[in-house]
Amino acid sequence: MKALIVYYSYTGNTKRIAQMIQNDIGGDIAEIETVVPYEGDYNTVVDQGHEEVKRGFMPQIKPLNVNIKDYDTVILGTPVWWYTFAPAVKTFLNNNDFSGKTIYTFATNGGWIGHTFKDVSNACTGANVKPGINIRFNESSLVTSENEIKKWIEKIGD
């Protein structure tokens, strides 16, 4: 069965890595999008994100163009928002059943990944959650080496 790469990206970093993974291993790709877009300047969204993470808010997301049931391997991409996955990813994880699936997570961030991977494990009950990769950016410049990312991609499916 093919792998699904599914990601949320607000400023494009996570999307870039998702595309890098698809170029390497193929498979299907789907973007998680909120029904209500985040608006305002970056710092406004940073503050809004803080408030949302604190109260465990799950924004409505648009239907995906794929059915999660068709995949047994899910490669999940999220930006880190306040030390965890983005609220839109929380909605996605909450709306789907990952039991019996193998999950690989890539989390892009500015250097403070927090408890993102632990939170993914807790949210995906019954899944085989593999070690994730912490991918650092400085704004939109990749800090983590492409070589390190390639090595992590090579382990998918082992």
Ligand SMILES: Cc1cc2nc3c(=O)[nH]c(=O)nc-3n(C[C@H](O)[C@H](O)[C@H](O)COP(=O)(O)O)c2cc1C
């Ligand atoms: C609401 C918000 C909260 C953030 N919180 C963190 C954080 O806790 N730790 C961190 O290292 N970076 C944090 N960042 C930076 C992003 O994780 C980083 O820029 C990421 O690569 C953005 O991915 P994207 O371009 O796919 O949206 C935050 C950014 C936003 C917008």
